[in-house]
Amino acid sequence: MDFVYDMTVDPDAPNNTHAFALAMVGHNKSVLEVGCAIGYITKAMVKRGCKVVGIEIDPAAAALAEEWAERVVVGDIDRGEVWNQVDDESFDVVLCGDVLEHLRDPLAALRSAVHKLKPDGVVVASFPNVAHGDVRLSLLQGDFAYRELGLLDRTHMRFFTLETIRELFEEAGLLVVDTKRVIVPLFGTELEIKRENVRQSTVDEILADPEAESYQFVMRAVRDNGTQAVAALARRVSELTDQLDHEGVRSAIVRQDLRESSAANTALHEQVANLVRHIEALDGHVAGLDQIIAHLNGALAESEQRQRALLATKSFRMMAPLRRGYGILRSLASPKGS
Numbered sequence: 001m002d003f004v005y006d007m008t009v010d011p012d013a014p015n016n017t018h019a020f021a022l023a024m025v026g027h028n029k030s031v032l033e034v035g036c037a038i039g040y041i042t043k044a045m046v047k048r049g050c051k052v053v054g055i056e057i058d059p060a061a062a063a064l065a066e067e068w069a070e071r072v073v074v075g076d077i078d079r080g081e082v083w084n085q086v087d088d089e090s091f092d093v094v095l096c097g098d099v100l101e102h103l104r105d106p107l108a109a110l111r112s113a114v115h116k117l118k119p120d121g122v123v124v125a126s127f128p129n130v131a132h133g134d135v136r137l138s139l140l141q142g143d144f145a146y147r148e149l150g151l152l153d154r155t156h157m158r159f160f161t162l163e164t165i166r167e168l169f170e171e172a173g174l175l176v177v178d179t180k181r182v183i184v185p186l187f188g189t190e191l192e193i194k195r196e197n198v199r200q201s202t203v204d205e206i207l208a209d210p211e212a213e214s215y216q217f218v219m220r221a222v223r224d225n226g227t228q229a230v231a232a233l234a235r236r237v238s239e240l241t242d243q244l245d246h247e248g249v250r251s252a253i254v255r256q257d258l259r260e261s262s263a264a265n266t267a268l269h270e271q272v273a274n275l276v277r278h279i280e281a282l283d284g285h286v287a288g289l290d291q292i293i294a295h296l297n298g299a300l301a302e303s304e305q306r307q308r309a310l311l312a313t314k315s316f317r318m319m320a321p322l323r324r325g326y327g328i329l330r331s332l333a334s335p336k337g338s
Contacts, residue, residue: 009044017126018044020180020218021097024124025050029092032116034077034109035099039065045095053091055082078104083112091116096125098216100168101156110172114223123174126218130159133212134189137198150190151215162211165219174221184215
């Protein structure tokens with residue numbers, strides 16, 4: 001059986017949602033994985049020493065996830081009763097990987113998740129960014145077509161930006177303390193916006209927003225204990241991590257651009273080398289042609305020299321009257337007007 005949300009997880013992959021989430025979960029944790037699907041993330045967490053309880057709406061997917069999880073609760077996350085099958089304050093981490101945007105009431109689900117955390121536990125969640133530049137360009141072109149996967153997954157019921165995600169966490173009694181971004185450059189998403197159809201001024205305006213190329217956000221949040229100092233500290237931490245993340249992302253993009261530029265230069269050098277080899281081969285052919293032409297010119301000169309020598313012979317001169325008489329006879333034998 002094929003599942004839409006089935007993929008290979010590489011914990012060390014750069015610029016990757018799963019890798020960011022696994023790093024935030026950590027090792028040897030008790031984890032409630034909300035929307036565990038067939039267990040591809042579950043497996044990766046178990047390999048890192050975690051004990052995982054899953055919640056999954058699809059019974060067939062849940063059965064596969066049970067190979068790795070301690071157990072999997074089958075039920076609808078949007079319905080409160082499924083949460084009652086999991087003990088309160090039992091988990092170091094509640095993981096909601098690309099889940100909350102699929103729910104009718106993500107706030108209620110997130111509040112329920114908070115109750116399952118130990119006092120010092122964390123929520124880790126990932127979200128697609130509906131404000132990605134490609135979505136904006138799509139809207140400017142009058143298009144908002146859903147896809148099977150990605151930013152406009154047809155099963156998305158809620159759409160989020162960085163600010164609305166943070167507001168969601170705050171309303172659920174959580175403070176965001178870490179944010180990572182998966183970056184996909186403008187014109188690089190599954191929406192397939194064509195660069196040649198967009199004015200440069202529009203591109204510049206969109207890229208003025210530092211989040212315009214943020215494809216997904218991965219966040220770690222802690223309980224808000226109600227003190228203003230903690231809230232202020234959390235906001236400051238978020239600001240600093242945003243700055244660091246932006247710098248890191250931009251540096252990674254620059255490095256990638258340099259690698260691509262280097263590869264392009266290498267390809268160009270190879271093309272130039274091929275052209276030089278081609279020209280050298282042509283030069284060889286031209287040299288061969290020059291030799292043939294020189295040979296023909298020599299033969300022609302030799303032939304002309306022999307002709308001049310023949311014209312200068314006594315026998316050729318003595319034959320001149322005969323040649324003239326032969327010419328007269330030919331003209332007389334020819335029909336008039338021919």
